[in-house]
Amino acid sequence: MLVITGFKLIFNDWRGYLIAGFSLVWIANIYMSLFALIRVDLKKVKFEANIKEVEHKRAAEE
Incomplete structure (x- = not known):
């Protein structure tokens, strides 16, 4: 899903995909x-x- 949306976190390369x-x-x-x-x-x-x-x-029966 990350590759399809292109979401990256902190870095703009493969490290961003890894962190995300x-x-x-x-x-x-x-x-x-x-x-x-x-x-x-x-x-x-x-x-x-x-x-x-x-x-x-039980109380009601007694």
């Missing part, structure tokens, strides 16, 4: 890490809500 490629991978890893953290947090909240729901049903 590494920075693209670095930014993608940051975004994927944030997504994973948010997803784990949402699963935790859902699990805690299910536990509270089960406890509430």
